[in-house]
Amino acid sequence: MSTETPTIAPIAERAAPPATLTIPTAGGLTWRAATREDAPTWLALRNLISRADAEPYVETLEEIEEIFEGAWRDMTADSLLGFDADGALVAWAQVDSPPGDVTTVRAFCWGGVHPDRRGEGIGRELLAWGTGRARQMLAASGKDVPGRIGVFAEDDAPASKHRLYERAGFGVRRYYSDLARALTGPYAAPVPDVALTGTLRLVPWSTDLDEATRLAHNDAFRDHWGSQPQTREQWQQRAGFAPEWSFVVVDDAPDVEALLASPDTDPETAAALRAGEPLVVGYQLAARYTEDFEVRGYSFGYTDILGARRAYRGRKTALAALAAGMRAFAAEGMQYAALDVDTANPSGAHGLYASLGYTKTTGSRMYSIEL
Template sequence: MTTQTPTLAPIAERVAAPATLTLPTAGGLTWRAATREDAPAWLALRNRIAPADAQPYVETLEEIEEIFDGEWRDMAADSLLGLDADGALVAWAQVECPPGDVTVARAFCWGGVHPDRRGEGIGRELLAWATGRARQLLAASGKDVPARVATFADDDAPVTKHRLYERAGFGVRRYYSDLARPLTGPDAAPVPEVTLAGSLRLVPWSTDLDEPTRLAHNDAFRDHWGSQPQTREQWAQRAGFAPEWSFLVIDEAPDVEALLASPDTDADTAAALRAGEPLVVGYELAARYTEDFAVRGYSFGYTDILGARRGYRGRKVALAALAEGMRAFAAEGMQYAALDVDTANPSGAHGLYASLGYVKTSGSRMYSMEL
């Protein structure tokens, strides 16, 4: 007996998007969309909220300004800033739908309220506006696939934040762990030496290999829950990127015929193979978050993205890239190597990190509405 997947109603019906959005009235604030000129004040507010929400990081002006560079975002419609009578920024929200989503259409809600203005109902009404806008964006996407409205919270955030999401209809869907391992001192395990076999070669990241790396990433994460393909424009947005700490593994002599015949080879990779483009099979892309050193209490290099093409798993390509990244961190005097991982990662990454001496330092969770 076979089980048939129920046919989904059109996304415009399922998401029940409101015809109009209601601006918050709580707190007596004035509301308007965010502009690039707001970036410094917006950054200051977000970094004032961060410790109150137990975030183990702060943000940078580069990260805020990058939001306005994404052509898929309509900040005039997808953002909201709340100002008090003196014109001070005290609350914010932003919603976005990643353009590369294929099998699940996602809308992410972000926002916060100044710690001194909590308890007035501002957050509840702001979240209602954001989820309403998220539903509108999903309906407008026309992608008749499963849909998700999602947001995040750190595990140690105030219980009121978790309750806010739960009462709004969100449920915990996924857990994430932030991991770190020492690079110096008596507790630092040796960074492994990894020998790659055959035609596999470890190389530094370079501009000409960035597009092949994007294709490798889209392949590597196809079977990861919650991951969707990244477009070129999405991929280009990586504030904090540290190319000098980033490494790739390429296959200098891939079996092109076998890869083209494989049902696991996606269309973009197939086109690149036919064109004779380099084949990146593993990668470690790192970031430098200097502003977070004081928050964590130590310096560190951060592995932002790590992956291996599915057909190359088991050949140590991700481990080789990760180890080279750790050596680069240490060479610049970083005390720790850090990264984050989905606790249910299908590639077995959690076990790999534990074997390398990574331990959990903090955690977060995704809340979602599945539509």
């Protein structure tokens, strides 16, 4: 029996990029790339679509403006806005390929059409444009690893959206659950007290621990499906970040020799250890989405990312950081704590969240074309 690892064709071949992209013609719209000046108008359309489709969130101007900050993006090639004869924005698309991808190179397609202009074929042609651009980006990456083109949809999004993706060749690959638990009222369970052992110490997030937290995150999510390392620039894109609600666990006296000898220690962490940098081993980074309070019908603090270094799993570092975040939410009068989780998370997160009183509020899914 052969033990050789199967080889795959170069990504430039598998992606099958089109030489040129076909601009949509449906709806008689005028198309051009998005600019920073479009941000307010773009935001208005995106939130109009969000409300029409009963999505559990809206977006902010900060989030739209942040899109233009990523140096890896070329918005002149990666975005498309469609205007009607009166100059009103009625459709949009954007494609993004995270620069830190290593073992799977990905490109994600985003877009939407004004509810009053649906049924004209605009969305179908816009998705075809986005998929073509995604293929170009993957081919240009030069990363000869598995490739993925992804799109997302809420579970209860209009059926036409799910059909659109399926007819374009996308298949459901992953499901996600949005969870929440009460922090106030008669049904709110107490936030647990979590005692850390040894040289582990819980501290508020701070800028001098941010790089160490990025390294911890890349390690924690290395074995999570669909996750790839984040570069320093990617890590800085965090619209809505609430530092006052964020906490990390550091090991004040790590066994540096053992960590350096471990094959699981990545090169960036090894370099930080040799330099005597702090070692973050667990973290909870939170976000404040005030605009979503009205949509959900309650105020909440959001755990944006939560994790523990793999060598420290079982030592309650993530739980300690999460509990600290929940207390910070409650101290500011938030009614709920919320977060999002992959339904197939390998770290036992579902059991942890259930034990803390989190229950599912909404769900979403990722569709993809695997290359």
